[in-house]
Amino acid sequence: QKEVEQNSGPLSVPEGAIASLNCTYSDRGSQSFFWYRQYSGKSPELIMFIYSNGDKEDGRFTAQLNKASQYVSLLIRDSQPSDSATYLCAAQDDKIIFGKGTRLHILP
């Protein structure tokens, strides 16, 4: 069964620090990987997607992909209280499989 694993958290990070979120996936056939942010009671919002090994940066966010290790991460620099949310990792082959999410709490 294809799975995406995430630590449920909560992960507490001081404001201004770097938050590091990790994710592993079981399906080696996965080609695309996504990070979503979901505030409580709201629908997920796409933050970033990555296809190739290495780093992809967009503003304060950096996604990292290591296909050999089947590992995806999301770094959030200069963390803000508004970044407090649940972050969902997803991997796509023919379907998109979501992890259960990591709750991130930015401490003011």
Place this chain on the structure above:
Amino acid sequence: GAVVSQHPSWVICKSGTSVKIECRSLDFQATTMFWYRQFPKQSLMLMATSNEGSKATYEQGVEKDKFLINHASLTLSTLTVTSAHPEDSSFYICSARLGLAGGKYFGPGTRLTVT
């Protein structure tokens, strides 16, 4: 980014009745839309993949006669929960994929409460 809307945003219905939820892609055409269900503190669970002009593909364990999906146009998919029961109470979210390999954009979700 791409915009996906859902209507209604919340609905309360009595057990045994049917509820229709609409999902629209506002600024792009989506040949494929997806319907998810999310219970409290759980991740998204894919219910079905809705393809424009053809029958939806349901995930294992999802009753296709209970959750009717219609994708009549490139911008609209509907989910009808028939003969709703309290255990159907959940947060229903649709999404549409931008292009063949793009990320999914989610609608704001519909919170269904069956009394």
